[in-house]
Amino acid sequence: MTTNAGDNPSHLDPRTVEEYFRLGAKSAFTLHAEPPVVMEIDPGREEIELRTPAAGSEPEVTAFDRLSLLRVQRDGTEWFRLVVDAREMHYEAYVLLESIVDQLKSGASFRHAVSEAVSSLKDLLAGRSRLTEEKILGLLGELLVLTHAVDTLGEEAAMTAWLGPLAEEHDFAFEQFDAEVKTTKSESRVHVIGSETQLEPEPARPLYLVSIQLTRAGLAEQGFTLPSVIADLRSRLDQTRRTFDAAIEGLGWRDADADLYKVRHQPRSTPRAYLVDEEFPAITSGRLDRVVPQRPHVASVTYRVNVTDLAHSGIGAPLDDFCEEPE
Known part of the structure; x- marks a missing residue:
């Protein structure tokens, strides 16, 4: 010593x-x-x-x-x-x-x-810690979509469609399409894609990237925190309340830590949907297989995609009145 x-x-x-x-x-x-x-x-x-x-x-x-x-x-x-x-x-x-x-x-x-x-x-x-800023934004985005789906489809159908807590490739699987929700607080719609499969559509299933922009709310009346969004969503649930609680706990949320989440957010813009088709700038495993030599040696892929200037798409129910309609 x-x-x-x-x-x-x-x-x-x-x-x-x-x-x-x-x-x-x-x-x-x-x-x-x-x-x-x-x-x-x-x-x-x-x-x-x-x-x-x-x-x-x-x-x-x-x-x-x-x-x-x-x-x-x-x-x-x-x-x-x-x-x-x-x-x-x-x-x-x-x-x-x-x-x-x-x-x-x-x-x-x-x-x-x-x-x-x-x-x-x-x-x-006391060993208490918040989720990272990236995880807070990601969870907020998914919960905003889930809240809208509960109001539109009912709690059981909405909770069944929510795949995010199950670590599936896409966040939601609605009746007619899948949705990957991405949330950012930047002025541009720049989103982090965490893998080469995250924006890879399932066969015969349309996939949409749902882009949500948030900003700090300060004292704005329409501002919300992560705890307030969770409390609001819980108030809408009955039969699926325990399922919801288990899901957010699995994502790292703890009720005892609610006082650590003081930042209030508000929408920066209306969410937009982007159809992930052959023209969408996505790095997928299928595309990598075609162009990367010795592809199995590429262990993981993370990248950023800026959809600000891309044409957004119309999207079906239940998100047709959640996302901005194209002109």
């Missing part, structure tokens, strides 16, 4: 913290002389710990998945040992311990110092 007993770093920047985690060996720092406070970075376990002589009552950390507190004996003295699980949050874990040390330097008890520090990072420490 590397012990930097003579060092007393006032602050480590994110790059320096990452360098210590890449060292492969433990690094320890004395951060305060009286009371003595030692911080130790353990790259192998991806943990950061703080040690200080035990005084007063223990802080309450059992509510936080990423924190553990022990009393340990060192040289005949009992110490508090606070350990932070720093996986995927190296710098945030360091900032937490730095905040505790600042409180101790100001004369606070260990219990008070920990309580004050964790209050600002409680969501992260």
Whole structure:
């Protein structure tokens, strides 16, 4: 273990913290002389710990998945040992311990110092996390289409048509066509296509790309959040409520994390449908088979398609009054 007993770093920047985690060996720092406070970075376990002589009552950390507190004996003295699980949050874990040390330097008890520090990072420490921005937009788009389908077809038919949670190639399979829903917050209709099969029509089944544009709503009256869209859709369901709940949980949604989704969105434009035919600029496995040598060695394909200037199509029920009609 590397012990930097003579060092007393006032602050480590994110790059320096990452360098210590890449060292492969433990690094320890004395951060305060009286009371003595030692911080130790353990790259192998991806943990950061703080040690200080035990005084007063223990802080309450059992509510936080990423924190553990022990009393340990060192040289005949009992110490508090606070350990932070720093996986995927190296710098945030360091900032937490730095905040505790600042409180101790100001004369606070260990219990008070920990309580004050964790209050600002409680969501992260509890292991709570949001979906990525890309997944939020994707789920919003599918749920907007699903809400419209429920209103048009009824809940059972709409839920049967929704294939997104089943990891099928296309998001919806309606009676007369399939639909792949793509949502963007850019000013142009630029969409990420995640595989060479995502825009490949099934035999004798028309496939449409449904393009949805969203933007931040601020305080606009028509704005909505992901939790509000989910709540609105749930209110329309009866027989299929449990199926819906299981589906969104499978996609990463957790009701307990609803307060993490504060951004409000609104439509930037009316959704448009694009028929994915021979003229549509899609990279498909069939097209790759014809032009790529040793095709089996291409493991995956991801690309962006800009449909802004393409002619959009008419689409059948139930999305005929969801999407913009062509002129």
